[in-house]
Amino acid sequence: MARIGGVTWRRTGKIDGEVHVLAVDDSLVDRKVIERLLRISSCKVTAVDSGIRALQFLGLDEEKSSNGFNDLKVDLIITDYCMPGMTGYELLKKVKESSAFREIPVVIMSSENVLARIDRCLEEGAEDFIVKPVKLSDVKRIKDYMTRDFRVGEGEEKERTRKGINKRKQRDSFDDLSSSPPSILSSPISSSSSSSPSPQSPSPSPPSIISASAPSSPPLDSPTRRLKTTSSE
Amino acid sequence: MNFAKNRTVSTVPAAKTGLPVWMMGLVADRLRADANRLLAFLFNQGILDEQFLQLQQLRDESSPNFVSEVVNIHFHESEKLLRNLRSLLMDREFSGYNKMGIHLNQFMGSSSSIGAKRIRNACFAFRAASEQNSRAGCLRALELLEHDYCFLKNKLHELFQIQQQRVLAAGARYPMQN
Numbered sequence: 083m084a085r086i087g088g089v090t091w092r093r094t095g096k097i098d099g100e101v102h103v104l105a106v107d108d109s110l111v112d113r114k115v116i117e118r119l120l121r122i123s124s125c126k127v128t129a130v131d132s133g134i135r136a137l138q139f140l141g142l143d144e145e146k147s148s149n150g151f152n153d154l155k156v157d158l159i160i161t162d163y164c165m166p167g168m169t170g171y172e173l174l175k176k177v178k179e180s181s182a183f184r185e186i187p188v189v190i191m192s193s194e195n196v197l198a199r200i201d202r203c204l205e206e207g208a209e210d211f212i213v214k215p216v217k218l219s220d221v222k223r224i225k226d227y228m229t230r231d232f233r234v235g236e237g238e239e240k241e242r243t244r245k246g247i248n249k250r251k252q253r254d255s256f257d258d259l260s261s262s263p264p265s266i267l268s269s270p271i272s273s274s275s276s277s278s279p280s281p282q283s284p285s286p287s288p289p290s291i292i293s294a295s296a297p298s299s300p301p302l303d304s305p306t307r308r309l310k311t312t313s314s315e
Numbered sequence: 316m317n318f319a320k321n322r323t324v325s326t327v328p329a330a331k332t333g334l335p336v337w338m339m340g341l342v343a344d345r346l347r348a349d350a351n352r353l354l355a356f357l358f359n360q361g362i363l364d365e366q367f368l369q370l371q372q373l374r375d376e377s378s379p380n381f382v383s384e385v386v387n388i389h390f391h392e393s394e395k396l397l398r399n400l401r402s403l404l405m406d407r408e409f410s411g412y413n414k415m416g417i418h419l420n421q422f423m424g425s426s427s428s429i430g431a432k433r434i435r436n437a438c439f440a441f442r443a444a445s446e447q448n449s450r451a452g453c454l455r456a457l458e459l460l461e462h463d464y465c466f467l468k469n470k471l472h473e474l475f476q477i478q479q480q481r482v483l484a485a486g487a488r489y490p491m492q493n
Contacts, residue, residue: 111389111425118373118381164420193424215366215428218373 101228102126102154106136106161106173107191112214116160116191119221126154133168133176136161142180156186157228158209163192163199171203178207187227191216336487343484350477357470360433362463367430379482383475389425390468396422397461400441404453412445415453419445437463 103125107113113129120127130136137143140156159177161170168176170190178184187209192199200211209227212220334342357363370382396418403415423438437460444452 109421109425109428111385111392112428114385114388115370115373115428118378118385122373122375193420193427214424215369215430217366217369 100124100126101157101225102128104136104139104156104159105129106131106133106159106165106170108132108162108165112162112191112216116216116221119216119218120160122218123221123225125221125225128154128156133161133165133170133173136173137168137176140177140183142176142183156183158187158189158224160189160191160212160224163190163203164194171199171206174203174206174208187224189224189227339484339487343481346477346481346484350474350481353470353474353477357474361436362431362433362467362470364430364432366428370429383471383478386429386471386475389429389431392425393422393464397457397464400457400460404450404457409450412448412453415445416442431467434460434463434467 101124103120105113105116105120105127107116107129108131110131113131117127117129128139130139134143136159159173161173163170170192174188174190177186177188184207188207189210189212190203190208191212191214193214195213203211210224212224354363357367367382370385374381399418400415400422403410403418419438419442423435423442426434426438437456441453441456441460444456
């Protein structure tokens, strides 16, 4: 870990080797598409058709213990929201409740652009919410979550590694707009919006969802600004 | 035809197509024009949207048939879903719109994933009719859905055939040298 100016840098993604994504979707067509999108983006993919199977693969299922089933560490989970049996939301909750796997970023996909649903998922700790149909630009963006450096303030590693409601609440009170937020949402509706990504403020009556399909990741915070934000908590 | 000794191009591939090699270029051009014309038509008519183009971009040498494979999976599922919708609607003991809603959502989802815009819109109309509890409206919507589906299936099969011919033509012009 490198320490620069009092800020501890921690790399959460893989430095060598490929990123391994667990994709969960009950639709075979969507599984094929997401698999291909991920493979083309140089990710290893395991695609399963239900939340239960996803938990089994992770080894979280109480019924079956998957000894030796999963030798590959999962770096990201991307799941459909609407699934029979266990929904993507329920899967998200189970993952975030588990001490072993709560650090794994979870991305939700849904064909419905429902704000309440999006908010609920983000509050539960989802990394991002993608409105279907999923595009290459969406996959490129979420790949960034796994491979870029995460800045963590001193002594606050445990709180800050958990994205979702904590980070969103903090950002509420700042005008800081240049951070790489988890709440950039992609929507097929707003196709003409600018490609410069800006975070969506989680206010009660949110404005239109901003489309951030540009693969270039948003500029990282300067260490000083990040230090300021941590000190005012 | 006279070929230099160090070239491995032979007359055999040309014989497969029945055309001399020098003509293959014209065939390839024509096929490409046909594919583009068909795609343009499907886009202009609102039958396909940019998600289809996105899928096309996912093809490469290792997966040249990616789009046709996914679309064929979609067609296979669609036919089942359409049959289920019809039998649910025609059932004398009509059990309500819940089950139809599930099938419809599935259909909508995979149509959207392959860029079948018109079909997705037809599904919305079906859903609206079911929300109004209009069985007649649902029947009409279903007929439209079936019609749009047949049309799309024919056109996409045509497109895939052209793409296959292009692959064959390219293979004949530049045969693999093992």
